[in-house]
Each structure stands twice: as structure tokens, then as C-alpha cells.
Amino acid sequence: MKYSAYVFGGLALCLIVIVILFGKVSSLGTEVRDLNQRNDRAFATLQDSVKRAQADLAIAKESMPGLGEYMTTIQLHAGKLWFAAKASNWELSQYELDELKETMEAAKALNAEKNGVKISNVLDSVLQTQVAQLAESIKRKSPAEFQKSYDETLSACNGCHAEAGYKFIHIVRPSSPPVTNQRWEMSAK
Numbered sequence: 001m002k003y004s005a006y007v008f009g010g011l012a013l014c015l016i017v018i019v020i021l022f023g024k025v026s027s028l029g030t031e032v033r034d035l036n037q038r039n040d041r042a043f044a045t046l047q048d049s050v051k052r053a054q055a056d057l058a059i060a061k062e063s064m065p066g067l068g069e070y071m072t073t074i075q076l077h078a079g080k081l082w083f084a085a086k087a088s089n090w091e092l093s094q095y096e097l098d099e100l101k102e103t104m105e106a107a108k109a110l111n112a113e114k115n116g117v118k119i120s121n122v123l124d125s126v127l128q129t130q131v132a133q134l135a136e137s138i139k140r141k142s143p144a145e146f147q148k149s150y151d152e153t154l155s156a157c158n159g160c161h162a163e164a165g166y167k168f169i170h171i172v173r174p175s176s177p178p179v180t181n182q183r184w185e186m187s188a189k
């Protein structure tokens with residue numbers, strides 16, 4: 001009699017433990033489901049922001065100046081440079097050359113390729129040879145050296161245009177200033 005009471009008690013205890021464990025397992029199940037749902041939501045938000053960032057990047061890329069726009073700026077600085085040096089305004093010449101170099105560097109960063117010509121590589125070589133000589137002539141304040149290296153730079157401009165399939169873009173020495181609202185001579189004061 002006493003023995004069967006123990007067995008019964010033991011069984012009841014087991015049953016209680018099983019019920020508790022079952023409850024735990026099912027509540028864990030809901031927790032896992034909740035976590036999954038939260039993860040899904042976080043992932044969807046993340047996907048949304050990635051999509052938005054991609055769209056922003058596409059807009060930014062489109063509004064970035066292209067090689068043609070950089071070239072127009074290069075042409076303007078090259079024109080101003082000619083008149084600054086003609087007027088022996090070496091400070092302005094240095095400034096215009098720096099602007100020209102900066103624009104060439106910016107154009108380099110586009111990593112453009114035209115008709116199989118890697119534009120950045122050619123720009124780099126022009127910067128290191130012809131443009132470097134131009135800088136030397138300005139430093140030495142030598143009109144003769146300046147003219148020679150200016151012409152050599154223009155040859156390099158046109159050399160690349162021809163090589164890249166733009167032979168019809170031919171740059172020459174300017175015959176009149178690119179702007180009329182700037183003085184080329186050094187100011188008296």
C-alpha cells in the first residue's frame with residue numbers, strides 16, 4: 001500500500017514536471033517566432049535604406065561633371081594662363097596653372113576610357129612632363145621658355161584628342177582673352 005503511494009506520487013511529480021517543461025518549450029517557440037518576425041522587419045528596413053542609398057548615388061553620379069565639362073574648364077584656365085604670362089603676371093600664371101592642374105587631377109579621377117585610351121594614364125603623363133615644364137618656366141619667369149612649353153602642352157592636348165578619337169577638337173594659342181572682365185597685368189598697388 002505504502003509502496004504504491006510512492007509510485008503514484010512519483011508519477012504525479014513526473015506529470016507536473018512534464019507539464020511545466022511543455023509550457024516552457026511552447027513559450028520558447030513563441031519567443032523564437034517573435035525574434036524571427038523582428039529580424040524580418042529589420043531586414044526589410046535595411047533593404048529599404050540600401051535601395052534609397054543606391055538611388056541617391058545614381059543621382060549624385062549623374063550630376064557629377066563629366067570629362068567634357070572638365071575639359072571646358074581646362075580650356076578656360078589654359079586661355080587665362082596665356083594672357084597672364086603675356087602680361088608677365090607670374091603670380092596669376094602660377095595660379096591659373098594650379099587651377100589647370102587641379103582640373104586635370106579631377107578629370108583623372110573619372111578613370112574614363114575613350115576608344116581604348118585610358119584617359120587617366122595619359123593625363124598623368126602630360127601632368128608630369130609638359131605641365132611640369134610649364135611650371136618650371138613660370139618659376140623662372142621666362143617668356144621664351146613659357147611659350148615653348150605652352151605650345152608643347154597644346155600639342156599634348158591635341159595628341160590625346162587625336163588618339164582618343166576626338167581629332168576634331170584642336171586647341172590653339174588664344175588670340176583674344178577668354179574673358180573681358182579681368183585684368184592680366186599686375187595691379188600697381
Ligand code: HEC
Pocket residue numbers: 066067068069071072074075078114119120122123126153154156157158160161164166169171
Ligand atoms: C588624356 C587625354 C586628353 C588630354 C591630355 C586633353 N584632353 Fe581635352 N578632351 C579629351 C577627350 C577624351 C575629350 C572628349 C570628352 C567628352 O566629351 O567626353 C576632350 C574634350 C576637350 C574639349 C571639348 C570640350 C567641349 O565640350 O567643348 C576641349 C575644349 C578640350 N578637350 C581641351 C583640352 C585642353 C586645353 C587640353 C590641354 C591643356 C586637353 N583638352 C587635354 C581628352 C584629353
